[in-house]
Amino acid sequence: xxxxxxxxxxxxxxxxxxxxxxxxxxxxxxxxxxxxxxxxxxxxxxxxxxxxxxxxxxxxxxxxxxxxxxxxxxxxxxxxxxxxxxxxxxxxxxxxxxxxxxxxxxxxxxxxxxxxxxxxxxxxxxxxxxxxxxxxxxxxxxxxxxxxxxxxxxxxxxxxxxxxxxxxxxxxxxxxxxxxxxxxxxxxxxxxxxxxxxxxxxxx
Amino acid sequence: xxxxxxxxxxxxxxxxxxxxxxxxxxxxxxxxxxxxxxxxxxxxxxxxxxxxxxxxxxxxxxxxxxxxxxxxxxxxxxxxxxxxxxxxxxxxxxxxxxxxxxxxxxxxxxxxxxxxxxxxxxxxxxxxxxxxxxxxxxxxxxxxxxxxxxxxxxxxxxxxxxxxxxxxxxxxxxxxxxxxxxxxxxxxxxxxxxxxxxxxxxxxxxxxxxxxxxxxxxxxxxxxxxxxxxxxxxxxxxxxxxxxxxxxxxxxxxxxxxxxxxxxxxxxxxxxxxxxxxxxxxxxxxxxxxxxxxxxxxxxxxxxxxxxxxxxxxxxxxxxxxxxxxxxxxxxxxxxxxxxxx
Numbered sequence: 001x002x003x004x005x006x007x008x009x010x011x012x013x014x015x016x017x018x019x020x021x022x023x024x025x026x027x028x029x030x031x032x033x034x035x036x037x038x039x040x041x042x043x044x045x046x047x048x049x050x051x052x053x054x055x056x057x058x059x060x061x062x063x064x065x066x067x068x069x070x071x072x073x074x075x076x077x078x079x080x081x082x083x084x085x086x087x088x089x090x091x092x093x094x095x096x097x098x099x100x101x102x103x104x105x106x107x108x109x110x111x112x113x114x115x116x117x118x119x120x121x122x123x124x125x126x127x128x129x130x131x132x133x134x135x136x137x138x139x140x141x142x143x144x145x146x147x148x149x150x151x152x153x154x155x156x157x158x159x160x161x162x163x164x165x166x167x168x169x170x171x172x173x174x175x176x177x178x179x180x181x182x183x184x185x186x187x188x189x190x191x192x193x194x195x196x197x198x199x200x201x202x203x204x
Numbered sequence: 205x206x207x208x209x210x211x212x213x214x215x216x217x218x219x220x221x222x223x224x225x226x227x228x229x230x231x232x233x234x235x236x237x238x239x240x241x242x243x244x245x246x247x248x249x250x251x252x253x254x255x256x257x258x259x260x261x262x263x264x265x266x267x268x269x270x271x272x273x274x275x276x277x278x279x280x281x282x283x284x285x286x287x288x289x290x291x292x293x294x295x296x297x298x299x300x301x302x303x304x305x306x307x308x309x310x311x312x313x314x315x316x317x318x319x320x321x322x323x324x325x326x327x328x329x330x331x332x333x334x335x336x337x338x339x340x341x342x343x344x345x346x347x348x349x350x351x352x353x354x355x356x357x358x359x360x361x362x363x364x365x366x367x368x369x370x371x372x373x374x375x376x377x378x379x380x381x382x383x384x385x386x387x388x389x390x391x392x393x394x395x396x397x398x399x400x401x402x403x404x405x406x407x408x409x410x411x412x413x414x415x416x417x418x419x420x421x422x423x424x425x426x427x428x429x430x431x432x433x434x435x436x437x438x439x440x441x442x443x444x445x446x447x448x449x450x451x452x453x454x455x456x457x458x459x460x461x462x463x464x465x466x467x468x469x470x471x472x473x474x475x476x477x478x479x480x481x482x483x484x485x486x487x488x489x490x491x492x493x494x495x496x497x498x499x500x501x502x503x504x505x506x507x508x509x510x511x512x513x514x515x516x517x518x519x520x521x522x523x524x525x526x527x528x529x530x531x532x533x534x535x536x537x538x539x540x541x542x543x544x545x546x
Contacts (some may be wrong), residue, residue, distance in 0.1 A: 010240050010241065013236070013237075013240055014233070014237060017232075017236055018233070018235050021232065021233070022223050022224050022226060022227055022229070025220075025223065025224040026220040026224075027220075028366065029219065029220045030218070030220050032306055033219065037334055038224075039224070039228060039232060042232055043235060043236060046236050047236065047239055050236075050240055050243065051243075119484060121215055122215055122216065133212055133216060135218060136209060137209055137212045137213050137218075138216075138218040138219075139218065153357050155353060155357060156357075158208075161208045161209070161212065162208050163214060164208075164214055165211050167207040168211070168212065168216070169211070169214045177344075181485065190349075
């Protein structure tokens with residue numbers, strides 16, 4: 001399969017699409033909360049995979065982490081574009097784009113408090129944490145595959161998950177105390193990690 | 205560990221319960237297969253990659269919306285914050301860094317290394333050769349400040365040589381040779397699309413203001429919203445220009461004088477570039493990382509740039525770790541891509 005992909009065999013890419021389009025779509029949807037954006041993510045991801053086909057190596061293993069990694073990058077750019085287009089105010093507020101899964105969740109969960117809690121919880125996570133949650137918790141990738149997808153060390157995957165868990169635990173503790181979901185805006189605690197990671201990302 | 209996963213799964217129900225509907229899957233698949241065959245027809249021997257291509261671009265520019273109404277708001281906001289950003293003459297020349305930058309600007313402004321702009325033809329190419337690599341430090345600690353492992357992991361520098369040829373007016377394909385790419389990849393670069401501060405052509409650079417205050421204002425405005433903060437973003441933007449482009453002398457002088465107006469620049473007495481050349485550096489520190497522009501102590505020529513970790517209270521990372529380093533080996537104007545100067 002990998003050799004055929006690298007050789008640019010269209011049929012192989014057709015198979016790749018059939019095998020992974022659904023996973024890429026789910027991932028795109030989880031990160032954007034928008035069905036049509038998720039479809040765009042599918043199209044863009046496979047096109048980029050096609051263009052990067054020479055970089056497919058002979059190693060074994062699933063191509064899913066690779067594709068989900070491409071998709072994650074595309075979503076990052078997409079969200080950046082959204083922030084830009086939604087104007088100055090959104091740009092000035094960090095994380096200006098707010099994911100809204102209200103429709104989806106209403107369909108499944110009839111408890112309004114649960115919806116509110118899940119939305120507040122999602123909002124309290126930084127993009128990097130949401131990406132790891134989407135890969136490990138929702139898509140069920142193991143840590144090594146998630147690390148491969150995001151191009152980060154396994155230890156970083158662990159620490160992001162652990163950070164996300166602590167945040168949510170604190171959030172629910174506060175809810176019990178205050179009686180209502182608290183929309184945390186403070187995300188500076190991990191600022192240092194973020195910038196060090198940026199230093200690493202410069203190489204891309 | 206699995207405890208984290210279980211807790212998260214309980215608190216965060218998966219929002220994606222429905223799959224890509226079958227007919228949408230088919231439609232997207234057909235479109236993809238069409239694109240593939242179109243791509244195959246359009247492909248020449250060499251595969252163009254999108255421009256600005258594989259350059260060591262550190263960060264993405266966030267476009268300032270230029271619809272008329274918004275511009276006024278942006279301008280107004282910018283003026284309000286101009287004072288805190290440090291746009292103003294009083295910064296220049298009053299600090300050690302300001303003095304050194306003024307000396308560097310004087311040298312750069314009268315440089316004759318590159319022919320004057322009116323003697324460079326649109327069909328020529330700029331050539332820049334650099335040697336260097338990027339690595340990094342990844343911090344690994346949790347919210348309570350407990351280190352995971354040593355609290356940090358080193359991503360070592362991967363050194364490589366980069367030679368880039370870019371069309372003077374951006375209308376022709378460029379070329380990149382980079383030993384860091386697979387198979388020493390020689391890549392044809394698509395002609396320039398949009399030009400801007402972080403993706404300039406030489407022609408574009410000659411249109412920029414050479415008044416340092418105006419230039420700095422433009423840099424702040426164009427990079428608004430990008431990077432960790434405006435000052436750092438402006439500093440890094442200027443550094444990017446100095447590293448892998450050919451900057452006309454008057455603009456180079458203006459850029460250094462603009463840098464002198466950015467608060468927080470300092471002098472580092474001894475810095476080493478990727479080729480081991482020692483020099484004096486102009487630096488700015490942000491969040492535990494010091495970005496240094498290294499200059500020859502005698503000639504004040506730009507040698508290269510590097511990023512070094514600094515002593516930071518509460519940080520696990522020791523100071524002095526080089527996370528990125530680039531040395532400029534050659535810059536020239538040549539007639540065609542692939543041609544070496546001299």
